[in-house]
């Protein structure tokens with residue numbers, strides 16, 4: 001069967017793929033691999049590579065297809081509806097199935113939309129192939145069965161992005177790739193959960209180290225991988241597994257530097273694990289510090305304290321691991337004084353890369369419900385779910401001019417980081433020109 005697999009990905013607009021917004025969508029990548037394994041002909045349309053809507057139309061019409069699969073994230077919701085409308089017009093007999101995080105988190109809203117023939121929630125690898133076997137009897141709504149043994153799945157389809165991705169972090173040579181080693185997260189952060197658990201379930205499922213290493217070897221051998229990032233929400237939560245990963249990576253002679261995400265509390269509890277990761281090539285760690293106020297950290301159920309945030313940063317410094325700091329302003333109940341405490345914490349940490357965000361109530365999260373129950377939400381379009389500074393007001397009662405000021409103050413010592421980032425952008429542009 002001819003399948004058109006579509007990733008809208010238009011959060012940074014048309015043409016953004018060429019300017020560095022070329023991250024790999026692992027959900028799309030695994031679906032492509034599974035369907036190809038089943039013998040389907042999969043054509044991939046990445047809208048980030050399109051010039052404009054006319055280009056999207058041309059590419060959709062380029063070849064016939066029986067079914068279009070759209071990966072819908074909340075930020076892509078409006079674009080996904082536009083794309084589905086174009087498909088209806090150009091290929092009226094084709095079925096349109098919407099999957100991805102938004103259908104799972106906002107199922108009732110999606111089911112009410114006429115643009116889509118079928119709303120596919122949760123994970124698709126097990127259930128989607130059977131669904132495609134009988135397109136004439138497509139149910140309105142399908143819940144995908146969860147694959148329990150991730151090792152049994154094929155590797156994601158790198159044909160969608162054979163050259164890898166653009167590293168936003170300096171010191172990571174290209175080709176750079178991202179991989180996922182597990183699904184799910186046991187933590188309780190209220191700006192995120194229970195959405196994460198709604199999508200991936202309560203139990204964390206891990207790939208075996210052997211399986212992960214096999215993928216890294218394929219990336220090295222077939223794509224010349226020179227650095228990578230482990231995408232998992234919290235790679236460091238299982239020490240034995242991480243230790244095995246480090247040992248095997250070194251034994252197999254995989255010397256590439258890599259990046260992972262962790263948490264301040266874990267780093268403080270297990271500094272020796274971070275040292276082991278550094279020895280195995282970890283050069284950057286992404287940490288969600290979030291706030292410099294213990295009251296706010298407790299309100300968002302972060303499970304870490306300001307003291308742990310500062311100590312985790314010290315541990316990373318000692319080990320020579322660079323810090324990518326996620327933090328946010330504009331949470332409900334957050335006071336100006338608490339924002340200033342975040343500024344002070346970030347100035348003390350002096351991360352290598354600053355990633356400030358504006359709190360945005362994500363559908364499916366506890367804080368989304370909190371804001372909705374109190375009629376706080378101001379977002380009125382999918383683009384409003386972007387979290388970057390300057391992406392508009394999110395909730396009532398927050399002074400966004402003050403938020404912008406606090407972001408600026410938190411980054412007062414960011415000149416070195418900015419200079420290095422600018423250099424990295426230039427390097428990336430040069431790589432793209434040479435590619």
Ligand code: SF4
Pocket residue numbers: 185186187188189192193196233234263288
């Ligand atoms: S923010 Fe990160 S650590 Fe917290 S629940 Fe979500 S994925 Fe887990």
